[in-house]
Amino acid sequence: MTVLGEFALWISLPVALWGMFLGFAGGRTQRGDLVLSAERSVYAVFLLHLVASIGVIAAFVGDRFEYWYVASYSNREMEIFYKITGLWAGQRGSLLFWALLLGLFSSVAVFQNRNKNREFMPYVAAVLQTVLAFFVVVLLFAQVNPFERLDFIPANGQGLNPQLQNYWMTIHPPTLYLGFTAFTVPFAFAVAALLNGRLDARWIVLTRKWILTSWLFLSIGIVFGMRWAYEELGWGGYWFWDPVENASLLPWLTATAFLHSIQIQEKRGMLKVWNMSLVLATFLLTIFATFLTRAGLIESVHTFAQNLTIAYIFLGFMGTMLALCTVLILYRLPQLQSENKIESFVSRESAFLFNNLMLVGAAFAVMWGTLFPLITEGVTGQQISVGPPFFNRVNIPIGLVLLALVGIGPVIAWRRATKKNLQRNFSTPFIVGLGTAVVLWFSGARHGLALTTWSISAFVLTIIAIEFWKGTRARARIEGEGLLKAFFHLVTRNRRRWGGYIVHVGIVIMFMGFAGAAYNVDTKHHVMPGDVVEVESPMGHTYELTYEGLSVSIGRGQRNLMWQMIASVSVQVDGRPTGILTPEKRSYVTAQQPMTEVGIRSTPIEDLYLILAAVDDTNAALSADASAQGIDLQVLVKPLVSFIWLGCLMLTLGTVIALWPSADRRRLESEAVDAAPATAGA
Amino acid sequence: MTMVLGVALVSAAVVLFIVQPVVKGLHASLEREDDELTDTEARKRVALLALRDVEYDFLAGKLDDEDYRSLKSELTAEALAALEADEAARAGRAGTAEGGTAVAAEIDDLEAEIARIRSHIRSGLVCASCGYANEEGSRFCSSCGTALGGRAAS
Numbered sequence: 028m029t030v031l032g033e034f035a036l037w038i039s040l041p042v043a044l045w046g047m048f049l050g051f052a053g054g055r056t057q058r059g060d061l062v063l064s065a066e067r068s069v070y071a072v073f074l075l076h077l078v079a080s081i082g083v084i085a086a087f088v089g090d091r092f093e094y095w096y097v098a099s100y101s102n103r104e105m106e107i108f109y110k111i112t113g114l115w116a117g118q119r120g121s122l123l124f125w126a127l128l129l130g131l132f133s134s135v136a137v138f139q140n141r142n143k144n145r146e147f148m149p150y151v152a153a154v155l156q157t158v159l160a161f162f163v164v165v166l167l168f169a170q171v172n173p174f175e176r177l178d179f180i181p182a183n184g185q186g187l188n189p190q191l192q193n194y195w196m197t198i199h200p201p202t203l204y205l206g207f208t209a210f211t212v213p214f215a216f217a218v219a220a221l222l223n224g225r226l227d228a229r230w231i232v233l234t235r236k237w238i239l240t241s242w243l244f245l246s247i248g249i250v251f252g253m254r255w256a257y258e259e260l261g262w263g264g265y266w267f268w269d270p271v272e273n274a275s276l277l278p279w280l281t282a283t284a285f286l287h288s289i290q291i292q293e294k295r296g297m298l299k300v301w302n303m304s305l306v307l308a309t310f311l312l313t314i315f316a317t318f319l320t321r322a323g324l325i326e327s328v329h330t331f332a333q334n335l336t337i338a339y340i341f342l343g344f345m346g347t348m349l350a351l352c353t354v355l356i357l358y359r360l361p362q363l364q365s366e367n368k369i370e371s372f373v374s375r376e377s378a379f380l381f382n383n384l385m386l387v388g389a390a391f392a393v394m395w396g397t398l399f400p401l402i403t404e405g406v407t408g409q410q411i412s413v414g415p416p417f418f419n420r421v422n423i424p425i426g427l428v429l430l431a432l433v434g435i436g437p438v439i440a441w442r443r444a445t446k447k448n449l450q451r452n453f454s455t456p457f458i459v460g461l462g463t464a465v466v467l468w469f470s471g472a473r474h475g476l477a478l479t480t481w482s483i484s485a486f487v488l489t490i491i492a493i494e495f496w497k498g499t500r501a502r503a504r505i506e507g508e509g510l511l512k513a514f515f516h517l518v519t520r521n522r523r524r525w526g527g528y529i530v531h532v533g534i535v536i537m538f539m540g541f542a543g544a545a546y547n548v549d550t551k552h553h554v555m556p557g558d559v560v561e562v563e564s565p566m567g568h569t570y571e572l573t574y575e576g577l578s579v580s581i582g583r584g585q586r587n588l589m590w591q592m593i594a595s596v597s598v599q600v601d602g603r604p605t606g607i608l609t610p611e612k613r614s615y616v617t618a619q620q621p622m623t624e625v626g627i628r629s630t631p632i633e634d635l636y637l638i639l640a641a642v643d644d645t646n647a648a649l650s651a652d653a654s655a656q657g658i659d660l661q662v663l664v665k666p667l668v669s670f671i672w673l674g675c676l677m678l679t680l681g682t683v684i685a686l687w688p689s690a691d692r693r694r695l696e697s698e699a700v701d702a703a704p705a706t707a708g709a
Numbered sequence: 710m711t712m713v714l715g716v717a718l719v720s721a722a723v724v725l726f727i728v729q730p731v732v733k734g735l736h737a738s739l740e741r742e743d744d745e746l747t748d749t750e751a752r753k754r755v756a757l758l759a760l761r762d763v764e765y766d767f768l769a770g771k772l773d774d775e776d777y778r779s780l781k782s783e784l785t786a787e788a789l790a791a792l793e794a795d796e797a798a799r800a801g802r803a804g805t806a807e808g809g810t811a812v813a814a815e816i817d818d819l820e821a822e823i824a825r826i827r828s829h830i831r832s833g834l835v836c837a838s839c840g841y842a843n844e845e846g847s848r849f850c851s852s853c854g855t856a857l858g859g860r861a862a863s
Contacts, residue, residue: 030712030716031712031715031716031719034716034719034720035719038719038720038723042723042727045727046727049731057739058736059735059736059737059738059739060730060731060734060735060736060737061730061731062736062737062739063730063735063736063737064727064728064729064730064731066737067726067727067729067730068727070726071723071726071727074723075719075723078719141737142738145737145738145739145740145741146739146740146741148737148739149739227751228751229751232751293755294755294759438771440766440771440772440776440780441759441762441780442780442783443776444776445773445775445776447773447775447776448771448772448773448776451770451771451773452771497769497770497771498765498769500769501765501768501769502765504768504829504843504844505768505825505826505829506825
């Protein structure tokens, strides 16, 4: 199976190249046979990569350690679940997995359009195959072939880094890859529009759902990563402005900008060049994200330098794409002229434009902060770190402006808004926002940035609530419906708008959660069994933590576990017992350092987060010395962390509502299908 | 042996599958479908959607009278222009069927919805001061108390 997989990977390259040439040629010469062949090659490449992926999984499950990739990321003791997900555990497999997902989406896009939008399809197929061919070239020629064999067969593999053996870590990369790869489809349509000259909003209308889907997966993928960091890394944070995190944030920022700016093109026929540039930038950033995370650049510039082939291939591809697309945009510039002008500075168009500038500005700042240390290290050999302070100083103000725009943008009228319009729509929310600030100030929350964030959040949430209320009321009157029914129809009749509002609510809730970090409590205590630690939470609760003792279990290498030390801490909140938390230290065969497993008690308003920071005498504890029970217990209280996960749920809900096909359209389409055979027969 | 057979089978299937259209002359269509949204239709739809939103915004009290009137006249002009362009384009493509059923129905729907909102506004039940849409037979606004005059249609 594995040999077949390797072979399938090899022949996918000529097939992808064939599709690429025939797609372009077929589009140019308008020959339907060439185009059909190109489209079929898209399906073929996907199936070949499916065979290749099954080959890799078979090698993992069958403990085929003669393969370098398997030997490096698995061993006999690993659970079967992690052997299967080994496909994306490391660089080599993830590149193949990436190609597999891209092939899947490419096939879906080609299949969806087999009978419609035909003038786009030759070029769409060609562009998709170009990107696929690029990934196959990387896999085969950049010394990252997952099927590479060792000269000998090791008795066992090295096993997977235990930090990666976590539920969130198995779903986080695939979710992100889904987001990254799905964005290739809108990019392909944009290039097709540049090539076939149909430069109205058609390509945007056709790919709107792809853009939203990609954006949704990116958002969820990023939050999954945060969740993983929070639970697994054991330092109590969820975001560290680490290059890998930044790499996933960059395309998200530009994709979010794009999602907003295409609405202006659809409604007003403006920003055509800008949208083309954003779709190109987002696509390149998804490739850049892989480059950064999966080309070994992050770990260190020095280890990276040993394999420069992959860098040349990636940079070459990105450079070529950038150059070709720029030339195409310049060539089509006369047809990309704006049909309208921004009429007033105070209008929804300008609010959207401002939102775009902010998002792109944030993307530039994040990119600079990520690349600067790498460039410096490459040039001077000195490792320097830009670190969270830089990112926070730049991005928090941008984030707050964007947060305010979330409220302002959708309510300002298109074209121009008069002073009266502003007064009418913003006075109540403004008062609520200010009132929130005053109330919070007097209840003791005096951290400037947090206060600002919560006050703006209240402002935005009020605006959205009023929008929903006014819309429902107006609809109830006009259509003579009850409020509940009117509300339901309001949302279903214009899913994009109201789904969008729900996404905005999710974003606001997440921001409220981020601001909670201003009130984090972090204390460290040395405790012996029976000791009680008292911690006051910023929300006014008192935690009484009783250290019950340390239990040690010695493993024999099952699941690669060597030993496990579990500290039992019983928790009382305001005098009421609420259970036991068990922060741990674990030692794995596959890792040099002991790992930390934290104990978390999560409530809607705050999390109690316990870390077993150190054991006084590890060796004594391991040799069952009953007196060696002293530990360092780190106690963190983290307000509003749950808001982040809740916000992500709202965001998902809103996006799904916006993506849902409208009832009328579904009905009409099924009628059209029913009617088709009848007309054909007539 | 099985492996060699598998490899041979896979490659043969792939080559056959992708080369067949060229050899046998199977053609994929490259024409634009009749029921596809045309440019003019798309523009008409967008104009009507914008018009509906303005009507609702006025009804919901988010736009004042002055803004409403000027936006409405601009958008109506745009919708009319799109409508005319659409009809001209349709005449140019004589013989093709009436546009996509889904789109045509959606546009009819939108037009009906706009008409309903307008008749409500015209009946004078929408408060000129706060935009609240009142029950039939009201003489004063239930929201802000302003007297409701039978405001003439604009």
